[in-house]
Amino acid sequence: MLKFKNITTKEKKPYLNNLNLDISNGKFVLLNYRSRLEKNKMIDLICQLDKPRSGKIVIGDKNLAKFSCRSKIIHKRIGICFEDLKLIESKNVFENIIFPLQIHTKLSFKKIVEKGEEQLKMFGLSEKKNSFLTTLSLEEKQRLNIARSLVLDPELIVLDNPQLNLKVEMTKSLMKYLQDLNSKGKTIVIFTNDKTTENMINCDKYMLDKGAILDV
Secondary structure, rough: OEEEEEEOOOOOOOOOOOOOEEEOOOOOOEEEEHHHHHHHHHHHOOOOOOOOOOEEEOOOOEEHHHHOOOOOOHHHHEEOOOOOOOOOOOHHHHHHHHHHHHHHHOHHHHHHHHHHHHHHOOOOOOHHHEEEEEOOOHHHHHHHHHHHHOHHHHHHHEEOOOOOOOOOOHHHHHHHHHHHHHHHHOEEEOOOOOOOHHHOOOOOOEEEEEEEEEEE
């Protein structure tokens, strides 16, 4: 499902150096990291915000190098929860949640509304539907961030420190939900160096260190 093959990045001293990682379909993987720069670079490569100097990245059977960063084929297959949220400040909660459905699907507006409302309910945000981001707590923003990353029902789910700003019980609930999704065939990758979160998950665990992937 997700393969990094001999990836070296473009910096003078590469953040990633001949990095290899092969995550098969339906796996749940946790990637611990020592360097935020290295972690961010891996995520940038997955979501096509950057390209490597050498090597290739494959999602399913698609080589990312052959697609533009606006490719609907790729974006519909990947759901990414960003650490820095990347929510749209000019849109309210509901508009943020349905935005991926509007740009990456051909669903009717009625179906988009249904899916958006289902997702808000799942993450306890129904009462905030018409609220703007300035009125939300950090925890509510994080729940919205996670909910939006899942709204397209992606095959591959990538979460960058999803526990940030969540209370422990909410994090436990999220990890259980993710494991339920994984049991239904979703491939899930979590980047975190939070030990409490790591201990909640029964999954394959790796370390990103000095530009390479190590088994834990």
